[in-house]
Amino acid sequence: MGCRSCDKPKMNYRKGLWSPEEDQRLRDYILKHGLGCWSAVPAKAGLQRNGKSCRLRWINYLRPGLKRGMFSQEEEDVVINLQAKLGNKWSQIAMHLPGRTDNEVKNYWNSYLKKRVMQLGSNSSSNPASKNASPELLTSMSATTELIMTSGGGGGGGGSTATSTHDHDANISSSGAISAAEPFVDQHEHQHHHQQQAKNYVFADWMPTAAATAAPGPESYSMSAHWPASTASSGNVTPSHGAFVGDQMSGSSYAALQHPHQQEHHHHHHHQHGSTAAVGAHAGAGGMVAGGGYFDLLNMGDIYGGFTTTNDDLLF
DNA sequence: AACCGCAACAACCGCAAAGGG
DNA sequence: TCCCTTTGCGGTTGTTGCGGT
Numbered sequence: 001m002g003c004r005s006c007d008k009p010k011m012n013y014r015k016g017l018w019s020p021e022e023d024q025r026l027r028d029y030i031l032k033h034g035l036g037c038w039s040a041v042p043a044k045a046g047l048q049r050n051g052k053s054c055r056l057r058w059i060n061y062l063r064p065g066l067k068r069g070m071f072s073q074e075e076e077d078v079v080i081n082l083q084a085k086l087g088n089k090w091s092q093i094a095m096h097l098p099g100r101t102d103n104e105v106k107n108y109w110n111s112y113l114k115k116r117v118m119q120l121g122s123n124s125s126s127n128p129a130s131k132n133a134s135p136e137l138l139t140s141m142s143a144t145t146e147l148i149m150t151s152g153g154g155g156g157g158g159g160s161t162a163t164s165t166h167d168h169d170a171n172i173s174s175s176g177a178i179s180a181a182e183p184f185v186d187q188h189e190h191q192h193h194h195q196q197q198a199k200n201y202v203f204a205d206w207m208p209t210a211a212a213t214a215a216p217g218p219e220s221y222s223m224s225a226h227w228p229a230s231t232a233s234s235g236n237v238t239p240s241h242g243a244f245v246g247d248q249m250s251g252s253s254y255a256a257l258q259h260p261h262q263q264e265h266h267h268h269h270h271h272q273h274g275s276t277a278a279v280g281a282h283a284g285a286g287g288m289v290a291g292g293g294y295f296d297l298l299n300m301g302d303i304y305g306g307f308t309t310t311n312d313d314l315l316f
Numbered sequence: 317a318a319c320c321g322c323a324a325c326a327a328c329c330g331c332a333a334a335g336g337g
Numbered sequence: 338t339c340c341c342t343t344t345g346c347g348g349t350t351g352t353t354g355c356g357g358t
Contacts, residue, residue, distance in 0.1 A: 015328070016328095016351085017326070017327075038343075039342080051344090052343090056326090056327070057326090060327085088348085090346075090347065103327085106347070106348085107324070111325075112324085
């Protein structure tokens with residue numbers, strides 16, 4: 001682990017929200033050099049951030065394969081059930097939700113699900129089916145959830161003391177537990193407290209739609225030279241990767257990326273954290289790209305996150 | 317119009333584990 | 338084995354904007 005060569009100069013690190021320029025620097029750096037010593041990234045990328053901040057930014061926001069927008073009913077079920085089972089092991093829970101980060105899951109739980117579960121728990125105390133989830137919540141309990149529940153292993157309720165040993169980046173579980181294909185592209189309209197904008201699946205908001213569909217030119221630099229071995233061995237690492245190279249950021253889509261909720265609020269009465277602009281710009285990345293593109297991009301999540309999943313693990 | 321409360325989410329902080337020297 | 342650095346994780350705080358008054 002120790003990255004001795006990463007002697008960083010003492011400096012006053014910037015804090016707070018990331019600017020588009022910072023994001024671009026970080027993104028460009030990672031694209032060119034791959035994931036490595038985070039503590040060295042700021043200096044090498046020309047960022048006045050600490051490595052920790054860079055890592056977090058990458059994982060939670062810039063990394064390809066991330067979904068944005070509201071949680072689907074299925075995802076909600078997964079969170080509720082796994083939280084009941086594992087406790088606040090957000091990274092482990094996130095592993096079962098492709099494209100979701102632990103931070104996102106955690107936020108969703110703290111801001112919404114926790115209250116809901118508590119309410120339901122107090123209202124329907126006589127629900128033997130689940131100590132946390134109400135019948136309402138369970139009605140849509142899918143085979144997906146059951147799969148997770150049965151494959152999770154290890155019992156125990158909340159407050160598990162199990163030490164997490166997984167790679168934080170690997171939000172796509174090795175079990176490929178969630179069959180994401182169809183539910184991920186619909187405009188799930190389940191009754192959500194805040195009636196958020198229907199979720200959208202953005203495989204890296206900064207990725208232009210063209211990148212999801214168009215084959216890049218052969219001039220692309222060699223990804224395999226920089227990315228984890230799993231990348232090179234993955235048959236799904238397709239030419240589309242090349243499209244990531246360089247400045248892929250369109251102004252509009254990036255603006256949407258930076259602060260989704262700062263955009264288009266005037267179009268909706270309710271909070272809208274899924275960026276409509278992003279949907280417009282990138283809907284194809286997750287939705288329109290049925291089949292191949294979708295797969296490829298998802299695998300990009302593998303690549304950038306250092307996943308070790310195989311093609312077989314991705315059940316989409 | 318101004319203020320306040322709330323919700324959502326991005327980001328920070330502190331701690332512990334992992335791992336190299 | 339110890340020390341130090343890096344990384345990963347979970348709790349918490351900060352920021353922003355909306356809705357209500």
